[in-house]
Amino acid sequence: xxxxxxxxxxxxxxxxxxxxxxxxxxxxxxxxxxxxxxxxxxxxxxxxxxxxxxxxxxxxxxxxxxxxxxxxxxxxxxxxxxxxxxxxxxxxxxxxxxxxxxxxxxxxxxxxxxxxxxxxxxxxxxxxxxxxxxxxxxxxxxxxxxxxxxxxxxxxxxxxxxxxxxxxxxxxxxxxxxxxxxxxxxxxxxxxxxxxxxxxxxxxxxxxxxxxxxxxxxxxxxxxxxxxxxxxxxxxxxxxxxxxxxxxxxxxxxxxxxxxxxxxxxxxxxxxxxxxxxxxxxxxxxxxxxxxxxxxxxxxxxxxxxxxxxxxxxxxxxxxxxxxxxxxxxxxxxxxxxxxxxxxxxxxxxxxxxxxxxxxxxxxxxxxxxxxxxxxxxxxxxxxxxxxxxxxxxxxxxxxxxxxxxxxxxxxxxxxxxxxxxxxxxxxxxxxxxxxxxxxxxxxxxxxxxxxxxxxxxxxxxxxxxxxxxxxxxxxxxxxxxxxxxxxxxxxxxxxxxxxxxxxxxxxxxxxxxxxxxxxxxxxxxxxxxxxxxxxxxxxxxxxxxxxxxxxxxxxxxxxxxxxxxxxxxxxxxxxxxxxxxxxxxxxxxxxxxxxxxxxxxxxxxxxxxxxxxxxxxxxxxxxxxxxxxxxxxxxxxxxxxxxxxxxxxxxxxxxxxxxxxxxxxxxxxxxxxxxxxxxxxxxxxxxxxxxxxxxxxxxxxxxxxxxxxxxxxxxxxxxxxxxxxxxxxxxxxxxxxxxxxxxxxxxxxxxxxxxxxxxxxxxxxxxxxxxxxxxxxxxxxxxxxxxxxxxxxxxxxxxxxxxxxxxxxxxxxxxxxxxxxxxxxxxxxxxxxxxxxxxxxxxxxxxxxxxxxxxxxxxxxxxxxxxxxxxxxxxxxxxxxxxxxxxxx
Numbered sequence: 001x002x003x004x005x006x007x008x009x010x011x012x013x014x015x016x017x018x019x020x021x022x023x024x025x026x027x028x029x030x031x032x033x034x035x036x037x038x039x040x041x042x043x044x045x046x047x048x049x050x051x052x053x054x055x056x057x058x059x060x061x062x063x064x065x066x067x068x069x070x071x072x073x074x075x076x077x078x079x080x081x082x083x084x085x086x087x088x089x090x091x092x093x094x095x096x097x098x099x100x101x102x103x104x105x106x107x108x109x110x111x112x113x114x115x116x117x118x119x120x121x122x123x124x125x126x127x128x129x130x131x132x133x134x135x136x137x138x139x140x141x142x143x144x145x146x147x148x149x150x151x152x153x154x155x156x157x158x159x160x161x162x163x164x165x166x167x168x169x170x171x172x173x174x175x176x177x178x179x180x181x182x183x184x185x186x187x188x189x190x191x192x193x194x195x196x197x198x199x200x201x202x203x204x205x206x207x208x209x210x211x212x213x214x215x216x217x218x219x220x221x222x223x224x225x226x227x228x229x230x231x232x233x234x235x236x237x238x239x240x241x242x243x244x245x246x247x248x249x250x251x252x253x254x255x256x257x258x259x260x261x262x263x264x265x266x267x268x269x270x271x272x273x274x275x276x277x278x279x280x281x282x283x284x285x286x287x288x289x290x291x292x293x294x295x296x297x298x299x300x301x302x303x304x305x306x307x308x309x310x311x312x313x314x315x316x317x318x319x320x321x322x323x324x325x326x327x328x329x330x331x332x333x334x335x336x337x338x339x340x341x342x343x344x345x346x347x348x349x350x351x352x353x354x355x356x357x358x359x360x361x362x363x364x365x366x367x368x369x370x371x372x373x374x375x376x377x378x379x380x381x382x383x384x385x386x387x388x389x390x391x392x393x394x395x396x397x398x399x400x401x402x403x404x405x406x407x408x409x410x411x412x413x414x415x416x417x418x419x420x421x422x423x424x425x426x427x428x429x430x431x432x433x434x435x436x437x438x439x440x441x442x443x444x445x446x447x448x449x450x451x452x453x454x455x456x457x458x459x460x461x462x463x464x465x466x467x468x469x470x471x472x473x474x475x476x477x478x479x480x481x482x483x484x485x486x487x488x489x490x491x492x493x494x495x496x497x498x499x500x501x502x503x504x505x506x507x508x509x510x511x512x513x514x515x516x517x518x519x520x521x522x523x524x525x526x527x528x529x530x531x532x533x534x535x536x537x538x539x540x541x542x543x544x545x546x547x548x549x550x551x552x553x554x555x556x557x558x559x560x561x562x563x564x565x566x567x568x569x570x571x572x573x574x575x576x577x578x579x580x581x582x583x584x585x586x587x588x589x590x591x592x593x594x595x596x597x598x599x600x601x602x603x604x605x606x607x608x609x610x611x612x613x614x615x616x617x618x619x620x621x622x623x624x625x626x627x628x629x630x631x632x633x634x635x636x637x638x639x640x641x642x643x644x645x646x647x648x649x650x651x652x653x654x655x656x657x658x659x660x661x662x663x664x665x666x667x668x669x670x671x672x673x674x675x676x677x678x679x680x681x682x683x684x685x686x687x688x689x690x691x692x693x694x695x696x697x698x699x700x701x702x703x704x705x706x707x708x709x710x711x712x713x714x715x716x717x718x719x720x721x722x723x724x725x726x727x728x729x730x731x732x733x734x735x736x737x738x739x740x741x742x743x744x745x746x747x748x749x750x751x752x753x754x755x756x757x758x759x760x761x762x763x764x765x766x767x768x769x770x771x772x773x774x775x776x777x778x779x780x781x782x783x784x785x786x787x788x789x790x791x792x793x794x795x796x797x798x799x800x801x802x803x804x805x806x807x808x809x810x811x812x813x814x815x816x817x818x819x820x821x822x823x824x825x826x827x828x829x830x831x832x833x834x835x836x837x838x839x840x841x842x843x844x845x846x847x848x849x850x851x852x853x854x855x856x857x858x859x860x861x862x863x864x865x866x867x868x869x870x871x872x873x874x875x876x877x878x879x880x881x882x883x884x885x886x887x888x889x890x
Contacts, residue, residue, distance in 0.1 A: 313676025
């Protein structure tokens with residue numbers, strides 16, 4: 001279809017199929033040219049993931065210890081250490097591989113989509129499925145999916161800064177000659193650029209790496225693999241713990257050697273203890289917990305694009321939300337109209353019949369219905385619906401819900417499809433959030449007209465006449481006040497109101513907004529309602545109970561916004577409603593002072609959204625903000641959590657966001673916040689478990705060294721506890737169900753340490769108690785048994801107390817009896833598995849030889865149970881009596 005260079009190319013436009021490809025043709029081309037994607041950096045293979053498990057410093061030290069054991073003839077030790085290291089590597093591989101697969105799946109879900117003509121119909125497909133010769137449809141906010149030649153362009157402007165570095169949007173136009181023509185860059189749109197204004201239609205000329213973006217190695221913005229603040233803090237903590245652990249291990253090793261223990265034995269003990277002390281599995285468990293949490297959010301229709309958002313969600317204390325489609329059903333229906341100086345209720349069949357009778361050729365109602373039907377971009381698609389055995393066809397309106405309501409009302413009220421087919425549409429001046437209006441230029445019986453619809457206050461300012469009883473008469477200030485009064489009365493009923501106007505144009509008039517949208521003739525108003533979503537009532541209540549302030553931000557009239565906000569209980573007693581005009585009159589400092597007491601912002605633009613977010617953040621709030629348009633991108637980026645609409649959102653908004661709502665529902669935001677809290681809580685649970693247990697293992701050896709005792713655990717036992725027994729319960733805690741009162745707690749501070757609210761002290765105390773319990777059992781056992789049995793009892797005590805502690809870590813506020821032992825089946829299974837692994841080392845003779853254990857009798861187990869209960873009793877007393885006191889002080 002083309003030959004030449006990318007700067008100036010010859011195209012044979014007569015070969016273009018303007019109705020688009022068929023699905024079969026598209027599939028053939030996809031197989032021929034490959035998917036429309038840019039090549040990514042080499043993905044890590046499963047083998048590489050497995051080999052990476054052996055690159056950890058402490059694992060390499062263990063492998064070195066294995067080699068030393070082999071050289072010294074300690075083959076049993078060498079083999080056991082090797083098996084444990086391999087088991088640990090397999091566990092790490094499974095975690096990492098699952099995480100990679102989870103993130104890969106999310107990347108596919110987050111991939112951009114595009115509108116194309118396929119089989120003669122408009123369809124939305126993944127951008128990766130676009131092929132050469134596809135006809136793509138472009139509108140404001142769309143990201144261009146591939147390099148393409150324009151065949152239609154209406155006021156089209158494209159931001160090409162990603163390619164050229166120039167921030168000013170570039171005006172685009174279709175070639176004038178639709179035969180063989182030379183095409184320049186102004187006739188082309190390029191992959192990765194963004195439509196900022198107007199709309200167009202283009203035929204794809206290059207995909208994937210053959211595009212201009214591909215040639216300069218452009219990059220795809222998908223899910224970002226950046227670390228969360230928590231992961232960064234834990235990495236720093238890990239470094240501190242390594243230094244501390246190595247110091248303690250060095251002390252224990254030196255003291256053992258001084259006491260006369262063999263150097264090899266103490267070296268191996270020191271290495272094993274270092275492995276036990278350093279929580280090397282912590283980052284992996286955090287990552288997999290985040291990935292699992294992201295998958296859970298996906299099931300609740302919240303797609304996370306950036307992992308740090310998961311952590312931030314738990315801190316959210318203000319949710320700024322759009323009204324239409326998010327708080328409401330986004331199913332508009334016209335219920336009242338005003339024209340010919342009268343208000344009509346159009347609900348119900350009786351009123352519909354009345355409207356049809358009044359709809360005579362010269363009435364203002366007829367003119368308003370015509371404007372509503374023509375100043376519109378809604379399309380009708382026939383859909384088959386199966387009811388029982390019967391298949392019925394019904395009309396489905398494709399397009400903006402408000403436009404769909406207006407178009408549907410016009411058709412129901414007597415505007416026929418035959419009438420619409422006779423009208424020639426010449427040009428469109430599209431709606432945008434700044435203009436708050438839309439105009440189309442049409443030709444009727446050889447004469448040109450401008451038909452306009454938009455916000456009543458905006459349209460009235462552009463009108464000089466009104467249309468009453470078939471005549472155009474001057475529009476007086478009294479008339480304007482009357483219209484605004486009706487508009488306000490509609491607004492008090494929570495109706496969304498649009499005004500309709502027209503103008504007859506001279507034959508050769510310029511089609512520019514400044515001329516066309518001036519001295520218009522006012523025709524009437526239509527009021528429609530978009531009822532609140534039923535689930536939002538509970539979601540708002542849940543927000544308030546959780547200490548989260550919901551804030552409505554809408555372009556709707558103040559009265560309409562107030563009515564919906566009161567119905568949903570967003571607007572509380574003494575809280576304010578302010579408008580975009582009020583915002584324009586405020587300085588940033590004044591807005592910061594005011595924003596804490598404002599629950600509704602009406603008549604605002606995307607520029608106002610940015611100021612609102614910044615003001616709230618400056619007051620110390622963690623802000624979630626919804627948006628869907630191109631101009632919402634700055635506010636979405638500025639917010640702590642930018643939330644794009646999955647159904648109606650532009651690609652620009654989605655790329656600027658941290659999270660995408662797949663169902664555009666406010667209740668989903670609240671569900672995501674809840675999931676964010678659950679994930680963070682679960683991360684804290686296994687941090688508490690791992691650090692308490694690791695600290696307890698180190699102190700066990702340290703206390704014994706201070707008491708000049710022989711080591712209570714041999715190296716192989718320490719490795720077994722740390723690498724195998726601890727791992728499974730830690731993972732299971734990451735899957736813990738939420739505590740019942742999780743959405744009744746205040747949001748945590750974004751800068752709060754993971755060890756705040758007494759958790760650091762608790763980890764320290766539990767670690768000390770684990771050390772005391774284990775050494776206590778060991779010393780007691782030495783009084784009636786030999787060294788090998790005493791060590792086995794110490795081994796059993798350590799494992800038992802840690803398994804009990806795994807259940808205690810399920811809550812910082814509630815006793816284990818309140819939560820129930822079996823409410824986390826994964827933890828029950830993990831503890832049973834870990835305990836069975838331990839029992840096998842005690843009661844299976846060959847394993848007993850390797851792990852230096854002997855079978856325990858009933859009395860031995862009584863000793864184990866007694867010393868294991870010390871930590872259990874103290875921890876439950878601390879939870880029952882100390883924690884409530886600390887909470888009251890907060």
